[in-house]
Amino acid sequence: MEKGLERENGLVTLFSDEELREVSGVKRVGEYVEITCGCTSHRYGDAVGRLRVFLNGFLEITCECTPGCQEDKLTPAAFEKHSGRETARKWKNNIWVIVNGEKVPLYKTVLLKYYNQQSKSANGSHRSHNGRACHHDEFVRCTRCNKERRFRLRTKEECRIHHDALADADWKCSDHPYDKYVNLFHIKMP
Template structure:
């Protein structure tokens, strides 16, 4: 491990030294812990990256699968898709770190401690507001063909994938995080699009039960977009 003892003591604010000492590529920053991670595709092999864990529960991955790869600030789910993993949507088990020379799924490490705490906090907050579902499905249009693709927003990861897509003016069908699709794929029929997951009314066009204007689930402290910056500032105020 490349860190000196002083840095490890600083990092102990997030994790105990013994929890990290067997992990490969540990680097402790001011407000994060970074480790080497990866995801294995049967077709393409191992995609190696660096995972940053923040005390807010946010997980951020910078891919190093090839020397020219410029994918950074990926969610684990987005990295899983980028790696070409065949069985996607199981990033907690498919994304791994090296501990004692062995690949260990994130789900079996301490690295998800703050992520899990954040998810529970959001769930408790939603229940206290009497809301079973606070985010309906949303659609993002392809910059090339104009077809709209559905995004579910039931978890923090899903909200982040939609948030990133909305912030990308060049978003295309091939960037869809859940399935490998092209512009040739048909979009949903209009009669199907009206069903967006509202618990009050299946064909709701938008109400206080399913439209969120900002919460800890769909706003991100490390994001620099104006919407997230304003939300974070208001929460701290």
């Protein structure tokens, strides 16, 4: 069983009763906990929704801003944008839940505990703000000159080239596809 999860009456519980005692609109449903949430726009007022926190840390919001709203299974960022919030991209601050009768931002609650663990264990996969996968550049040290050479990791082919260079115990700058000219500068010392 995952660390921090408890078993109660055969069901896995994400949060203890103590953690959610003061939160309004809590409903435990099988693999997730559902909480009434909202986002306030200065122009349109409060947009209310139902936040679902799943066992794997995934967050999903069903919008209930108007009786005819068809928005379902929104990410927190998409819900923030749908609500008309002027300063989007700060959903942890802008989306709130009711605790002791007060609107409290998500980041001040325990509800993001598993979301933050999920993002930390993303296994090296990074996503930019637009949702597309991106990679950081990596470096491999030349066995001949001892310099580190940068490898761009934007495509599958670039990732494969980097992987092959890492696997080669005798990799040198002249093997680098982007720096073919580098071997011209290597001078063999007698």
